[in-house]
Amino acid sequence: MARKPPGPLRTGFTTGACATAAAAAATEALLGGAWPDPVRIRLPRGQEPAFPLHDRLAEPGAATATVRKDAGDDPDVTHGALIRARVSRGAAGQGVRFHAGEGVGIVTRPGLPVPVGEPAINPVPRRMMTETLEGIARDHAVAADFDVTISVPGGAELALQTWNPRLGIEGGISILGTTGIVRPFSCAAWIASIHRGVDVARAGGLSHVAGSTGATSERAAQEMLGLPDHAMLDMGDFAGGLLKYLARHPVAQLTIAGGMGKLTKLAQGALDLHSARSQVDFAQLGEWAAGLGLDGGRIARANTVLEAFEIARAADPAGADRLAGEIVARARDTARAALGDAPVAPRVIGFDREGGLLADSDV
The missing domain is CATH 3.30.2110.10 (CbiD-like)
Incomplete structure (x- = not known):
């Protein structure tokens, strides 16, 4: 071609x-x-x-x-x-x-x-x-x-x-x-769709919406939470677009669902999760891992978040679970900061590539 x-x-x-x-x-x-x-x-x-x-x-x-x-x-x-x-x-x-x-x-x-x-x-x-x-x-x-x-x-x-x-x-x-x-590959068009999804959820009286980074996490989150289709927001990489709009147009409960790679970037403060616009800071991830008693030095040298989890799991069968829990908790903190004083309670759930639950910030 x-x-x-x-x-x-x-x-x-x-x-x-x-x-x-x-x-x-x-x-x-x-x-x-x-x-x-x-x-x-x-x-x-x-x-x-x-x-x-x-x-x-x-x-x-x-x-x-x-x-x-x-x-x-x-x-x-x-x-x-x-x-x-x-x-x-x-x-x-x-x-x-x-x-x-x-x-x-x-x-x-x-x-x-x-x-x-x-x-x-x-x-x-x-x-x-x-x-x-x-x-x-x-x-x-x-x-x-x-x-x-x-x-x-x-x-x-x-x-x-x-x-x-x-x-x-x-x-x-x-x-x-x-x-x-x-405009080609318009971020604005996607974010506008997120906004309309929030508007429809609010007008329909929904108190809980979920933003997902992809189709697998969306399916898993919807099954886990039992939410209707119009509560599910295809957030993609635009966590900031969703959070900033909810800060002005609140819904009582927000769940963010995604894979651990994108959630790690959210945990580190990124609101645009696209690979061209944000990257995982593995040195910082290594520091978090060390604080959990894991091999922070090796994790800091990992090439991917998946490799970081493999390192954590090899040293301690529960190590990957602890690292995942740390990531979703910090991702929830980022979401809270972006929401400011808005009456929205954020929750972050991490899934693997098959839709298996890895960590839930509310557990």
Whole structure:
């Protein structure tokens, strides 16, 4: 396989931008009879990109246009998806009204920025489409009363790879984006998903949420704690994103679950657990081990946390358990410090790669 040449990663466009472009093209065709291709729109920060149309359909009283989403170099599950907008004239005075077509979800739980029962089209895309269609209506000297149906063929299957099912968005993906631009490998997008997960949990009256560093620890923690899906937050590497948000929007109980490598970094004060942005301090880990009566010198020279545990276990069958207990206790201390005075009780649970329990800060 050819490797991508070095250089800046390519930006792309959000589903909201693509839906706006499709709706703009359909509205132009509905009102004027001509299809703009490519269709140019204005994004919230002033950029004016042009989008080629994938397909188009004119029918009596309505027009439909489709744009294929290009997410640039971001590993977005909706990259390449078809974003389709059908626009028809609405009742006098109704304004722009949105509907969910195939593959666009419906909100079923409170706590999201869209009311229950509405299509999962977020506020900024709604505003982008409304302002764009109002501008086109002015150009044609008509009232901006439109019914806009957004569809994403295959969106129900794509949604299974997103947070939507646990957020209570049923039947498809969400139409998202605050700037219209997708930044490759965006940390901000992941952290925003964590925030929405907390919002949904709070709105649903949950008093306990769990943030996990990966799928294995999430499954193990959920089974251990008996929490519902919408209490489980895919924290990934962004412990700080979760803790700082909970400090402002508290939930009574927080459990952090993960493997011992990432939890060691949290124990040492790191809030971003990605390998490119934080590393385990093995000298410090060795000092902790020595304080437990273990061979701190050898552990300080370990290459991985797994090797450190093997060293501890070889010297003392219970040594690895003591070291794991020290790590989760210190990780809980880091979480407490990040939460500040917020009324949140943190707990940290460590699992092995198979989901076996290694240590629990509350035991």
